[in-house]
Amino acid sequence: MSMQSQDILKRSATSALTPPTQVRDHKAEVAKLIDVSICIGCKACQVACSEWNDLRDEVGQNVGVYDNPIDLSAKSWTVMRFDEVQQENGRLEWLIRKDGCMHCSDPGCLKACPSPGAIVQYANGIVDFQSEHCIGCGYCVAGCPFNVPRISQEDNKAYKCTLCSDRVAVGQEPACAKTCPTGAISFGSKADMQHLAGQRVEELHGRGYANAGLYDPQGVGGTHVMYVLHHADRPELYHNLPRDPRISSAIHGWKGWMKPVAAVAFFATLAGTLFHYVGVGPNQVDEHADDHEETKA
Amino acid sequence: MELGRRQFFKLCTVGVAGATAATLGFAPGVANATQPRQYKLLRARETRNNCTYCSVGCGVLMYSLGDGAKNAKPRIFHIEGDPDHPVSRGSLCPKGAGLVDFIHSEQRLQYPEYRAPGSDKWQRISWEEAIERIARLMKDDRDANFVEKNAAGLTVNRWLTTGMLCSSAASNETGALDWRFTRALGILGMDCQARLCHGPTVAALAPSFGRGAMTNNWVDIKNANVVLVMGGNPAEAHPVGFKWAIEAKIRNGAKLIVVDPRFNRSAAVADLYAPIRAGSDVTFLMGVVNYLIAHDRIQHEYVRAYTNASLLVRDDFSFDEGLFSGYDETKQQYDRSSWAYQLDENGHARRDPTLSHPRCVWNLLKQHVSRYTPEMVTRLCGTPKEDFLEICRLLGDTSAPDKTATFLYALGWTHHTSGVQIIRGAAMIQLLLGNIGMPGGGINALRGHSNIQGYTDLGLLSVRMPGYLNLPSERQPDLATYLAQSTPKALLPGQVNYWQNTEKFFVSLMKSVWGDKATKDNDWGFDWLPKWDVEYDVLRYLELMYEGKVNGYIAQGFNPIAAFPDKNKAVAALSRLKYLVVIDPLVTESSNFWQNHGEANDVNPAEIQTEVFRLPSSCFAEENGSIANSGRWLQWHWAGAAPPAEAWHDGKILGHLFLRLRELYEQEGGANPAPLLNMAWNYSDPEDPAPEEVAREANGYALADLYDPQGNLLAKKGELLRDFSLLRADGSTASFCWIFAGSWTEAGNQMARRDNASDGQGLGSTPGWAWCWPQNRRILYNRASVDPQGKPWDPKRKLIEWNGQRWSGIDVADFAATVAPGSEANPFIMLPEGLGRLFAAGALGDGPFPEHYEPIESPLEHNPLHPKVTFNPTTRLFDNDRKRMGSAAEFPYVATTYSITEMFRHWTKASRLNAIVQPEQFVEIGEQLAAQKGIRAGDTVKVTSMRGFIKAKAVVTKRIATLEIDGKLVDTVGIPCHWGFEGTTRKGFLANTLTPAVGDANSQTPEYKAFLVNIEKV
Structure with a gap:
């Protein structure tokens, strides 16, 4: 038996004319706030994520850095990115960013996905992959401005962080947020997280980080995973965090304005066919002629 | 059905139309039953436990298969943090978060195994065979080599040819059985991991303040105004405890300072990081002392009232050119008699409260540290002068009575030939700043293993007994001499001098150890205790083994070839044993030391004649018991599943072996069986003692009705003792570990308490959670948090107050409860003068003040402070090891070993989740050195010391x-120490292959943090 959440705000490859079930939408948007300024890069979140989600990636290699696994994968849904940055004042900073799905309000993956229902967004803002509907086309990878989803080599499906939708659904925080030793990851309603971020930014200003700020990029409608950055003016310092992420114009075109145009064109073609059939009637063809041709051939 | 071409086209058109419609989002609603993944814990059984790795002691919730039904065999499938736990509050670090993969590691041992001499394989055996054979080997060795009387004819009852390593990750209850087991047999070559990690902590803090433990606790770190992390790296080694340093930053505006050879993950979130050369910490700290005195950044009232600054030192004490008075060059030891106070006719120390007398500690200290100028600090430590001065200023700010600094340190201070003196230096700074006894202050020794505090408390070290009593030596031939030498006399009038009760603790211990067999007439069984000639610490025992003078060794939850310094020497030493017994949940390098693993362990099995037994034991998740975290909290935990396959609990293994040995002695007789036969082993199932019984025994019982002097009944015969104030020296009480008295009382198991309500004052004390020795005091020396008149130094941090009759407050006063403010009694009640010691008198072997000496392998030719005395003059170095020391000419780079966040020692490499996040061995080098050597990130390099080499990624x-x-x-060259030739990670080398076998001069804890290597690209 399947359980229905009936709180699906967005559903991949689904027209607004036939929307997903969504009447149970009276839910607060949730968010995860990652305060990079107190992250020690311990990878507890990585381990807790894999543990909770029953994932075991390959035991890889050391390639000369602390980052391990070296990249996100179908079985590593979050990884720490380490960057050594020498600031102008001569001080060294070791910037460590937890990378993973940002759970955009306007998710590029969902928009790009051609398979109905393979990607959904719940009323609480979580963007979740329903992998049984995934056709492994990789459009979500191309559509993501943060380069997050990964296609599994084993089953050819796309995977990424679920923001522990199974835990959040029963009222718990995501595994990474719970386990974080220093409290660098917080979880709550998006409004509360924005408020907390404000306090953190103020504290960082007091410690001399004049450009500290919240990373909640509006180009994707804001995100449900946000960062407090000590150098919010230079997000690229944090392993090339995009300064102004947006869904690519190709996808915007294809899945945006092109879609009604295509729909109109489709229905126009359909209608034309119908009128032709009613007005002109079907072409009369001698079915046997075909057979003769076939025989000749 | 047959399709014509046109029909086919028609169908195709309809299909394309449908697909287009679907692509445009007009799909039918069949796939709309969307839902998140099912929640996996819904009816799983939840069991509470504590993480088994480090000494933060985080609470964990273990979820097992089945709901408790008899027919379901529980299997733990998920572990997450316990949100109720006051320290961890639901958090777990990457080690704790991966616990489930340790429990189910591919390397978990399933059944007993045996490796015959010269063989290259394991064979499975039964427990009966294993116990029988081991007991036989032990008995034969004991009978052949037991020393009942020494050359002088004195009863010493010691057995030196078999030793045991005890596991500091096992519970206190296993530890208590370990102690009984080894001492009953007369074993002195017994140590636990404390020897290899925080030995110097006890040796430094006990003579400074009275007890050798972390002064405050994890949560209290949040109350600090300055957090100095030096000689430790809590973000990596104690991540969840480090939560409270971050909390201090965020909620208390604290400054976080990190001083370390390496910009580590603690430094990543620090306000100020300063580099330091490994092995130069004494210089840095004495530089701070010099700064504080020179700039008058001292809490004067505290220093005058609560430290020994005003006490006068004997006139014949001196320090000159690197040597204190009394040095004997041939013995390489000091005669410490001049390192003492001037005494008056009553035996009390002379005092000058004005601090003007030239012989008072204050003026001697001032003179001693005057050489440690900021320039000298920069010259020896390499720390930029401005950084050093900024750190001095920040620390100096906390000399204000309402400001505190806390020091967080761990193995970066203990793993040095001057480890004790480094920690002493820190203790002195905190006394000068008035930060001891204060919330948010203290010297927070961050212990290593999850129960290393408990194992230290239980005396699982060569010459220790439970509760910080010393095992008698052969120079203490009788009880009277032992007690006289172990019971200090007050050095000032009116002091609490709590060790004056030594006899009560000792007799109660003997009553617990020997039961009814201990009587006043036989001096409570004093003769049955083994008496030592020298301390058989790990380094000495390794040397004896290397020389072929040891026959048997038991390693319980201990991986000696990975943990001992100089791995190649350790392997050679184990190869000379007749038998080795390894009790462990996991496959370890030590149990496989006889296997050839190429360059990582290049041995020939055929040449190794050691019989090896591998006995599978349970792990934390499969037992009930208590472990003591770094803050001295004894926390009770519960089993969530049974041990796998044929694995046994440690207690069951010890019980079987103990009873079989006893049986053999009863049947055959042999070398003095009395201690073995008289050892109390009174458990309802002696073959498998229940942890609950052992825990109650550690607390102790009244053996007769106990009355106070007014004739009021305090405890009935047979009742559990409510605390150690009830202990008697007349044999009417029994307590295995006197400081644990109060842990399991008539009111129940206090260690299992789970009331996490806070103190109501925002100081984060949770006295109702678990139980803490001594007497549930959460912050040690808290009498010093108020001034002599009882007024808090900082009204916002009021721990205790005098209510007219007694001390009360949010913490239990670390003081005589009814001694009023203004009395003569000083706050450090375990010391005979009651004062924090700036001058350590004769307590330490290498000086009453810290002095900088170079590491044994130093990049410098001479010590710039005193070129004739470059090294610690009391360092013990065996000839075999001296030959294995290298010079800077051949090995030009300073190396230091350490832990990283993802791994715990050599343990988590068996956990897949941890192997994934740190899969392969690496070393760290700076960009300059890399450029010189043509090494790029990711290259394989070979790091060589005089003792061997390792290969790793750069x-x-x-x-x-x-x-x-x-x-x-x-x-x-930075060398993380977590890989080896066993594990789920990629195979690697044991990092201790490189480290020298030389120890701290006082505690013989090995030097792992400063030595010399060379490095080459492979």
């Missing part, structure tokens, strides 16, 4: 700087 980093030391450029 991490090239800006985070390790080239330092200028005494005019010379010095590079550092």
Whole structure:
């Protein structure tokens, strides 16, 4: 038996004319706030994520850095990115960013996905992959401005962080947020997280980080995973965090304005066919002629 | 059905139309039953436990298959943090978060195994065979080599040819059985991991303050105004405890300072990071003392009232050119008699409260540290002068009575030939700043293993007994002499001097150890205790083994070839044993030391004649019991599943072996069986003692009705003792570990308490959670948090107050409860003068004040402070080890070993989740050294010391700087220590292959943090 959440705000490859079930939408948007300024890069979140989600990636290699696994994968849904940055004042900073799905309000993956229902967004803002509907086309990878989803080599499906939708659904925080030793990851309603971020930014200003700020990029409608950055003016310092992420114009075109145009064109073609059939009637063809041709051939 | 071409086209058109419609989002609603993944814990059984790795002691919730039904065999499938736990609050670090993969590691042992002499394989055996054979080997060895009387004819009852390593991750209850087991047999070559990690902590803090433990606790770190992390790296080694340093930053506006050879993950979130050369910490700390005195950044009232600054030192004490008075060059030891106070006719120390007397501690200290100028600090440590001065200023600010600094340190201070003196230096700074006894202050020794505090408390070290009593030596031939030498006399009038009760603790211990067999007439069984001639610490025992003088060794939850210094020497030493018994949940390098693993362990099994037994034991998740975290909290935990396959609990293994040995002695007789036969082993199932019984025994019982002097009944015969104030020296009480008295009382198991309500004052004390020795005091020396008149130094941090009759407050006063403010009694009640010691008198072997000496392997030719005395003059170095020391000419780089966040020692490499996040061995080098050597990130490099080599990947980093030391450029090679030739990670080398077998001069804890290597690209 399947359980229905009936709180699906967005559903991949689904027209607004036939929307997903969504009447149970009276839910607060949730968010995860990652305060990079107190992250020690311990990878507890990585381990807790894999543990909770029953994932075991390959035991890889050391390639000369602390980052391990070296990249996100179908079985590593979050990884720490380490960057050594020498600031102008001569001080060294070791910037460590937890990378993973940002759970955009306007998710590029969902928009790009051609398979109905393979990607959904719940009323609480979580963007979740329903992998049984995934056709492994990789459009979500191309559509993501943060380069997050990964296609599994084993089953050819796309995977990424679920923001522990199974835990959040029963009222718990995501595994990474719970386990974080220093409290660098917080979880709550998006409004509360924005408020907390404000306090953190103020504290960082007091410690001399004049450009500290919240990373909640509006180009994707804001995100449900946000960062407090000590150098919010230079997000690229944090392993090339995009300064102004947006869904690519190709996808915007294809899945945006092109879609009604295509729909109109489709229905126009359909209608034309119908009128032709009613007005002109079907072409009369001698079915046997075909057979003769076939025989000749 | 047959399709014509046209029909086919028609169908195709309809299909394309449908697909287009679907693509445009007009799909039918069949796939709309969307839902998140099912929640996996819904009816799983939840069991509470504590993480088994480090000493933070985080609470964990273990979820097992089945709901408790008899027919379901529980299997733990998920572990997450316990949100109720006051320290961890639901958090777990990457080690704790991966616990489930340790429990189910591919390397978990399933059944007993045996490796015959010269064989290259394991064979499975039964427990009966294993116990029988081991007991036989032990008995034969004991009978052949037991020393009942020494050359002088004195009863010593010692057995030196078999030793045991005890596991500091096992519960206190296993530890208590370990102690009984080894001492009953007369074993002195017994140590636990404390020897290899925090030995110097006890040796330094006990003579400074009275007890050798972390002064405050994890949560209290949040109350600090300055957090100095030096000689430790809590973000990596104690991540969840480090939560409270971050909390101090965020909620208390604290400054976080990190001083370390490497810009580590603690430094990543620090306000100020300063580099330091490994092995130069004494210089740095004495530099701070010099600064504080020179700039008058002292809590004067505290120093005058609560430290020994005003006490006068004997006139014949001196320090000159690197040596204190009394040095005997031939013995390489000091005669410490001049390192003492001037005494008056009553035996009390003379005092000058004005601090003007030239012989008072204050003036001697001032003179001693005057050489440690900021320039000298920069010259020896390589720390930029401005950084050093800024740190001095920040620390100096906490001399204000309402400001505190806390020091967080761990193995970066203990793993040095001057480890004790480094920690002493820190203790002195905190006394000068008035930060001991204060919330948010203290010297927070961050212990290593999850129960290393408990194992230290239980005396699982060569010459220790439970509760910090010393095992009698052969120079203490009778009880009277032992007690006289172990019971200090007050050095000032009116002191609590709590060790005056030594006899009560000792007799109660003997009553617990020997039961009814201990009587006043036989001096409570004093003769049955083994008496030592020298301390059989790990380094000495390794040397004896290397020389072929040891026959048997038991390693319980201990991986000696990975943990001992100089791995190649350790392997050679084990190869000379007749038998080795390894009790462990996992496959370890030590149990497989006889296997050839190529360059990582290049041995020939055929040449190794050691019989090896591998006995599978349970792990934390499969037992009930208590472990003591670094803050001295004894926390009770519960089993969530049974041990796998044929694995047994440690207690069951010890019980079987103990009873079989006893049986053999009853049947056959043999070398003095009395201690073995008289050892109390009174458990309802002696073959498998229940942890609950052992825990109650550790607390202790009244053996007769106990009355106070007014004739009021205090405890009935047979009742559990409510605390150690009830202990008697007349044999009417029994307590295995006197400081644990109060842990399991008539009111129940206090260690299992789970009331996490806070103190109501925002100081984060949770006295109702678990139980803490001594007497549930959460902050040690808290009498010093109020001034002599009882007024808090900081009204916002009021721990205790005098209510007119007794001390009360949110903490239990660390003081005589009814001694009023203004009395003569000083706050450090375990010391005979009651004062924090700036001058350690004769307590330590290498000086009453810290002095900088170079590491045994140093990049410098001479010690710039005193070129004739370059090294610690009391360092013990065996000839075999002296030959294995290298010089800077051949090995030009300073190396230091350490732990990283993802791993716990050599343990988590068996956990897949941890192997994934740190899969392969690496070393870290600075960019300058890398450029010189043509090494790029990811290259394989070979690191060589005089003792061997390792190969690893190179991490090239800006985070390790080239330092200028005494005019010379010095590079550092950083060596994480977590890989080996066993595990789920990629195979690697044991990092201790490189480290020297030389120890701290006082505690013989090995030097792992400063030695010399060379490095080459492979």
